[in-house]
Amino acid sequence: MRLLFVGFGTVGQGLAELLLEKEKFLAENYGFEFKIVGIADKIMGSLFVPEGLDLEKALKMVKEERSLASYPGGEYKKDALSLIKETDADVMLEATYTDIKTGEPATSYIRAALERGMHVTTTNKGPLALYYRELADLAIKKGVQFLFEGTVMSGTPILNLLRETLAGSNITEIKGILNGTTNYILTRMEEGFSYEDALNKAQELGYAEAVPDADVQGWDALAKVTILARVIFGGKGNPFDYPCEGITKITAGAIADAKDRGKRFKLIGKVWREGSDVKASVNPEEVDMSHPLGGIMGATNAMTITTDTLGEVTIVGPGAGRTETGYSLLIDILKINGIK
Amino acid sequence: MRLLFVGFGTVGQGLAELLLEKEKFLAENYGFEFKIVGIADKIMGSLFVPEGLDLEKALKMVKEERSLASYPGGEYKKDALSLIKETDADVMLEATYTDIKTGEPATSYIRAALERGMHVTTTNKGPLALYYRELADLAIKKGVQFLFEGTVMSGTPILNLLRETLAGSNITEIKGILNGTTNYILTRMEEGFSYEDALNKAQELGYAEAVPDADVQGWDALAKVTILARVIFGGKGNPFDYPCEGITKITAGAIADAKDRGKRFKLIGKVWREGSDVKASVNPEEVDMSHPLGGIMGATNAMTITTDTLGEVTIVGPGAGRTETGYSLLIDILKINGIK
Numbered sequence: 082m083r084l085l086f087v088g089f090g091t092v093g094q095g096l097a098e099l100l101l102e103k104e105k106f107l108a109e110n111y112g113f114e115f116k117i118v119g120i121a122d123k124i125m126g127s128l129f130v131p132e133g134l135d136l137e138k139a140l141k142m143v144k145e146e147r148s149l150a151s152y153p154g155g156e157y158k159k160d161a162l163s164l165i166k167e168t169d170a171d172v173m174l175e176a177t178y179t180d181i182k183t184g185e186p187a188t189s190y191i192r193a194a195l196e197r198g199m200h201v202t203t204t205n206k207g208p209l210a211l212y213y214r215e216l217a218d219l220a221i222k223k224g225v226q227f228l229f230e231g232t233v234m235s236g237t238p239i240l241n242l243l244r245e246t247l248a249g250s251n252i253t254e255i256k257g258i259l260n261g262t263t264n265y266i267l268t269r270m271e272e273g274f275s276y277e278d279a280l281n282k283a284q285e286l287g288y289a290e291a292v293p294d295a296d297v298q299g300w301d302a303l304a305k306v307t308i309l310a311r312v313i314f315g316g317k318g319n320p321f322d323y324p325c326e327g328i329t330k331i332t333a334g335a336i337a338d339a340k341d342r343g344k345r346f347k348l349i350g351k352v353w354r355e356g357s358d359v360k361a362s363v364n365p366e367e368v369d370m371s372h373p374l375g376g377i378m379g380a381t382n383a384m385t386i387t388t389d390t391l392g393e394v395t396i397v398g399p400g401a402g403r404t405e406t407g408y409s410l411l412i413d414i415l416k417i418n419g420i421k
Numbered sequence: 422m423r424l425l426f427v428g429f430g431t432v433g434q435g436l437a438e439l440l441l442e443k444e445k446f447l448a449e450n451y452g453f454e455f456k457i458v459g460i461a462d463k464i465m466g467s468l469f470v471p472e473g474l475d476l477e478k479a480l481k482m483v484k485e486e487r488s489l490a491s492y493p494g495g496e497y498k499k500d501a502l503s504l505i506k507e508t509d510a511d512v513m514l515e516a517t518y519t520d521i522k523t524g525e526p527a528t529s530y531i532r533a534a535l536e537r538g539m540h541v542t543t544t545n546k547g548p549l550a551l552y553y554r555e556l557a558d559l560a561i562k563k564g565v566q567f568l569f570e571g572t573v574m575s576g577t578p579i580l581n582l583l584r585e586t587l588a589g590s591n592i593t594e595i596k597g598i599l600n601g602t603t604n605y606i607l608t609r610m611e612e613g614f615s616y617e618d619a620l621n622k623a624q625e626l627g628y629a630e631a632v633p634d635a636d637v638q639g640w641d642a643l644a645k646v647t648i649l650a651r652v653i654f655g656g657k658g659n660p661f662d663y664p665c666e667g668i669t670k671i672t673a674g675a676i677a678d679a680k681d682r683g684k685r686f687k688l689i690g691k692v693w694r695e696g697s698d699v700k701a702s703v704n705p706e707e708v709d710m711s712h713p714l715g716g717i718m719g720a721t722n723a724m725t726i727t728t729d730t731l732g733e734v735t736i737v738g739p740g741a742g743r744t745e746t747g748y749s750l751l752i753d754i755l756k757i758n759g760i761k
Contacts, residue, residue, distance in 0.1 A: 376716025
């Protein structure tokens with residue numbers, strides 16, 4: 082199986098490390114063998130090696146911030162789109178940065194790869210939240226798979242669980258803690274930190290960006306909620322069609338007061354059916370401490386699925402991370418190979 | 422697909438109700454259609470209807486405690502084994518009572534069905550904890566599937582999650598709350614009930630048996646742990662090869678003392694690798710309240726899976742119940758049909 086990396090930052094490198102580490106395990110356990118035929122990185126350039134490149138060497142070059150143009154024996158392309166259009170890979174692994182307003186450049190990359198008959202797996206929320214139906218239809222038309230396990234809860238296999246493992250169930254509601262940064266901030270505030278100090282701590286640890294709006298205003302959770310609304314319930318809404326409130330108005334006093342009543346503030350993303358409508362929202366909620374979501378502390382994510390067959394089932398796991406998100410791409414690659 | 426019920430108590434009836442309720446949904450969504458060609462019940466008798474029986478009518482008869490011998494137009498068999506040996510079903514749904522010491526009569530039923538080339542799904546812990554390898558090998562030899570999602574955490578799809586959804590991961594440890602009755606008792610004790618009062622309450626609610634040993638001595642959790650050791654890690658041990666301690670020695674004082682230190686007693690079943698050995702145990706542990714397992718209250722089950730790719734992933738859901746366990750059989754039936 083010929084793989085093409087598009088986007089080779091934290092997530093792409095996380096997958097590359099996993100593939101190197103697990104090459105033998107994957108061959109022995111699943112008969113899965115692969116070649117990397119190209120890597121496109123915004124800064125380090127776009128490299129095509131038709132016979133398969135030395136992943137360890139390319140990874141080292143990128144980590145040392147050396148341009149891929151100097152990779153011996155490779156064809157250097159002017160940009161990612163040229164690489165996609167001229168490569169004969171079987172699967173494109175798309176892990177560029179998320180732009181939730183335009184979905185670009187990822188959506189153009191995915192369109193180009195599907196058009197060429199490549200399977201696509203992505204960790205990018207933009208194309209899913211904005212163009213899921215169009216891209217899924219294009220994949221069907223081209224007879225290829227379009228997978229995106231990592232867009233919600235990174236490698237914690239929530240989409241597989243919802244789409245396959247719970248087959249035969251009627252899912253009526255999905256709600257959860259979909260943003261680790263805000264859950265970390267709320268956890269520190271319960272310990273007595275002010276909002277500002279908790280945010281600073283999250284920034285120090287690399288959980289929050291210098292401009293933390295995508296997390297603290299709830300937009301990251303909103304993108305994930307929109308993906309679930311589209312993929313699981315067939316919803317047609319765009320992210321900003323749904324009500325969204327972040328955590329910036331929650332005070333330490335309100336948190337202490339809730340705690341006295343056995344409650345805990347959580348930023349809850351929710352999708353549910355109301356008649357034939359699909360509804361979604363993101364907002365802070367007081368969750369009972371005895372509910373599984375009430376016990377989720379720190380940067381962990383969790384999702385409670387309500388079904389007709391089992392009542393509530395909750396899955397708790399990482400929602401971000403180099404290896405964890407890299408692993409989501411591996412799940413999808415194995416699935417494309419009929420392994421699950 | 423021709424289905425044969427063997428064991429038609431709570432779980433079998435739970436599945437029958439689900440099949441009736443979801444008949445249209447399953448046909449429309451998965452193209453899955455079925456006939457029930459036989460029902461064997463220890464008390465109501467064994468019925469064979471080659472052209473397919475009226476499930477609603479048979480279910481009503483059993484609920485009204487009328488012998489299946491009076492079902493019009495059916496062939497009445499002298500026992501379940503005769504029925505299995507003379508029926509041409511595609512799948513046997515085995516849901517008789519669990520005997521963890523002998524695995525009988527379920528193991529004989531499963532052997533007979535596999536020998537005849539039927540797929541088998543069971544909710545019965547006995548055959549799995551004692552004869553998993555033999556039965557799995559027989560299924561492979563006969564080219565049929567042998568599935569048992571309901572043996573651990575009822576319909577909460579933990580085995581599918583471990584065996585398929587986490588493909589590509591190296592699982593190093595599985596630990597969790599695998600018995601709802603004891604977790605319910607511990608929850609009530611934390612609220613101030615004595616062990617005896619909490620046990621009485623559990624018996625009133627139907628969670629605990631009149632002789633509660635299988636739950637409170639940890640044997641039910643031990644059977645599940647043994648199944649996980651065999652199925653996930655290839656362990657060869659029988660249930661009583663592993664150390665097992667129940668909850669009968671935990672005092673209200675110890676629970677209160679743990680709580681003051683931010684801990685909570687849980688009956689933890691655990692399986693892990695130690696070099697090339699597979700280890701397992703059941704015993705009460707003080708779990709940190711900030712750990713997902715520390716927050717599981719009442720009769721709910723939960724399991725934390727440690728992997729190289731994701732760190733810890735926890736799944737929380739029902740561990741028992743009529744519909745919930747019935748649904749585990751439906752998961753397996755759909756899987757046999759290539760639907761997941």
